[in-house]
Amino acid sequence: MAEKKIAVRSQDPGQRRVLDSATRQRRLTRQLEALEKDNFQDDPHASLPQLVKRLPQFDESNESSKRRKKTRGDHFKQRFRKNFQTLLEEEDLSVSEGPNYLTACAEPSKFPQRHFCAVCGFPSNYTCVSCGSRYCCVRCLGTHHETRCLKWTV
Amino acid sequence: MTTLVLDNGAYFAKIGYSHEKVSVIPNSQFRSKTSRLKTFTANQLDEIKDPSGLFYILPFQKGYLVNWDVQRKVWDHLFGKEMFKVDFADTNIVITEPYFNFTSIQESMNEILFEEYQFQSALRINAGSLSAHRYFHEKNSELCCIVVDSGFSFTHIIPYCRGRKMKEGICRINVGGKLLTNHLKETISYRQLHVMDETHVINQVKEDVCYVSQDFYKDMEIAQFKGEDNMVMKDYVLPDFSSIKKGFCKPREEMNFTGKYKTGEQILRLTNERFAVPEMLFHPSDIGIQEMGIPEALVNSINNMPEDMQSHFYKNIVLTGGNTLFPGFRDRVYKEVRALAPVEYEVSVVLPQNPICYPWEGGKLLAENPDFEEMVVTRDDYEENGHYVCEEKFDI
Ligand SMILES: Nc1ncnc2c1ncn2[C@@H]1O[C@H](COP(=O)(O)OP(=O)(O)O)[C@@H](O)[C@H]1O
Ligand SMILES: [Mg+2]
Ligand SMILES: [Zn+2]
Ligand SMILES: [Zn+2]
Numbered sequence: 001m002a003e004k005k006i007a008v009r010s011q012d013p014g015q016r017r018v019l020d021s022a023t024r025q026r027r028l029t030r031q032l033e034a035l036e037k038d039n040f041q042d043d044p045h046a047s048l049p050q051l052v053k054r055l056p057q058f059d060e061s062n063e064s065s066k067r068r069k070k071t072r073g074d075h076f077k078q079r080f081r082k083n084f085q086t087l088l089e090e091e092d093l094s095v096s097e098g099p100n101y102l103t104a105c106a107e108p109s110k111f112p113q114r115h116f117c118a119v120c121g122f123p124s125n126y127t128c129v130s131c132g133s134r135y136c137c138v139r140c141l142g143t144h145h146e147t148r149c150l151k152w153t154v
Numbered sequence: 155m156t157t158l159v160l161d162n163g164a165y166f167a168k169i170g171y172s173h174e175k176v177s178v179i180p181n182s183q184f185r186s187k188t189s190r191l192k193t194f195t196a197n198q199l200d201e202i203k204d205p206s207g208l209f210y211i212l213p214f215q216k217g218y219l220v221n222w223d224v225q226r227k228v229w230d231h232l233f234g235k236e237m238f239k240v241d242f243a244d245t246n247i248v249i250t251e252p253y254f255n256f257t258s259i260q261e262s263m264n265e266i267l268f269e270e271y272q273f274q275s276a277l278r279i280n281a282g283s284l285s286a287h288r289y290f291h292e293k294n295s296e297l298c299c300i301v302v303d304s305g306f307s308f309t310h311i312i313p314y315c316r317g318r319k320m321k322e323g324i325c326r327i328n329v330g331g332k333l334l335t336n337h338l339k340e341t342i343s344y345r346q347l348h349v350m351d352e353t354h355v356i357n358q359v360k361e362d363v364c365y366v367s368q369d370f371y372k373d374m375e376i377a378q379f380k381g382e383d384n385m386v387m388k389d390y391v392l393p394d395f396s397s398i399k400k401g402f403c404k405p406r407e408e409m410n411f412t413g414k415y416k417t418g419e420q421i422l423r424l425t426n427e428r429f430a431v432p433e434m435l436f437h438p439s440d441i442g443i444q445e446m447g448i449p450e451a452l453v454n455s456i457n458n459m460p461e462d463m464q465s466h467f468y469k470n471i472v473l474t475g476g477n478t479l480f481p482g483f484r485d486r487v488y489k490e491v492r493a494l495a496p497v498e499y500e501v502s503v504v505l506p507q508n509p510i511c512y513p514w515e516g517g518k519l520l521a522e523n524p525d526f527e528e529m530v531v532t533r534d535d536y537e538e539n540g541h542y543v544c545e546e547k548f549d550i
Binding site: 035037039106107 | 185186187190207209210211215216218220222254256257258321326327328332333337339340344345350353371374426430438439441442443444445446447450451
């Protein structure tokens with residue numbers, strides 16, 4: 001089939017490294033996590049002199065507040081500076097009865113997986129031997145090799 | 155006594171007194187490259203003349219309220235003299251929270267509403283429950299409805315029967331407007347122009363050019379055509395925030411299919427991105443999220459309901475939340491549910507006039523309802539009985 005031919009012609013398995021499935025999974029997870037980010041750039045205030053208050057950080061040490069007398073506000077900060085993952089773990093849903101956050105997640109689809117070229121986004125019939133990404137033509141495969149494929153590190 | 159209705163979304167706060175109109179206000183803070191000393195809150199966004207590279211500070215993470223410092227800044231602003239001038243001693247609040255909210259978040263919420271702000275009474279409720287209330291108010295002969303709420307963080311499908319939330323049927327798809335915008339941003343950055351720092355601008359591009367395809371593979375074919383035959387292709391003129399304040403699509407007759415534009419405008423050329431991005435709501439597995447899309451999840455959720463109710467759900471599907479505004483959204487949901495549902499059932503999918511504010515409208519109606527007093531927890535009640543009374547009273 002065409003898939004084989006192209007694969008043999010443009011990628012010599014003896015030369016190109018092949019990513020194992022754990023690495024491929026890590027890549028996918030990282031890609032999906034990136035889609036949850038609020039910002040990709042740095043906080044424009046981060047590079048400013050001390051004067052300016054920084055973005056609240058969950059892991060910010062409480063050194064300065066320890067020195068002051070504890071106020072209601074401090075109580076708030078400590079109790080309420082938890083990220084999503086911590087809150088989810090604290091909720092301890094494994095012991096809860098009935099539907100909950102975890103059980104409510106949609107099940108996998110019963111429809112077959114669809115495949116799109118990682119470069120141009122059009123339907124694809126071929127899989128990159130090295131990394132498992134999809135591509136639609138030799139040209140896109142070339143672009144893929146040059147830009148992502150093994151160049152992406154996890 | 156007045157009642158403030160606040161649908162506290164992760165992206166927009168939909169807020170207003172029950173006897174007035176609703177306002178839609180960003181529920182976040184912002185920082186800009188050009189005003190390097192100020193943090194802008196909520197609708198102060200409008201004061202930023204050049205929002206390129208806009209930096210977001212959001213109170214929510216994955217749809218749950220975690221960053222209380224930020225949330226309180228936004229609320230202080232909304233409740234304060236610049237906006238709603240709330241007289242807490244004389245005001246009740248109806249406020250929304252996500253499905254399966256965490257106990258500690260609920261308790262923080264109680265404390266802040268009753269102890270910090272000191273509202274006279276409060277009703278915590280899911281936005282979908284308000285939508286269901288709004289729906290049954292208009293269609294009072296219907297017994298059931300199934301609400302789709304597709305907002306910033308995720309999409310929920312929630313069956314309601316006679317105002318009762320059917321917990322076993324609730325389904326969450328982890329695809330929302332944020333993911334769509336970020337995905338569009340990545341795609342554009344990889345294929346043509348680095349826009350990773352331009353969430354604000356690309357979010358607008360998404361709302362201006364994306365649509366839900368009615369025939370996905372057909373549109374894929376069209377989007378591959380060269381030149382004028384490519385009816386999917388659009389050129390989007392990016393804002394420069396001096397002469398072009400807002401981005402827009404080039405009118406088709408001004409599009410240059412053969413070469414580059416001579417004008418100095420910065421252009422994005424969009425083809426399959428236009429419909430492949432919203433497609434994530436229908437096929438999350440396209441980007442590796444192994445979950446059902448909206449129509450399949452709807453049918454699955456209805457199948458989990460008692461059989462005698464199923465036909466009622468199929469003819470009362472209600473679409474709410476910002477993502478349902480993509481052109482073609484309603485028709486696609488109808489088409490796919492129709493194809494999956496048993497032929498003998500009637501299928502009806504309703505897209506309200508304002509799907510973003512539909513829950514708020516339900517909250518307004520609820521506040522005017524004679525039973526409202528029975529539903530709220532008063533401050534006295536809370537002071538006497540604490541979190542327990544809220545847990546008992548709220549269907550949450
Ligand atoms: N016309 C539109 N087309 C597509 N998406 C839209 C449109 N208007 C708003 N949105 C998106 O809807 C989301 C906000 O919807 P909303 O229901 O208010 O969410 P939430 O309640 O989570 O804040 C945002 O991601 C926004 O980009
Ligand atoms: Mg919402
Ligand atoms: Zn391709
Ligand atoms: Zn590869």
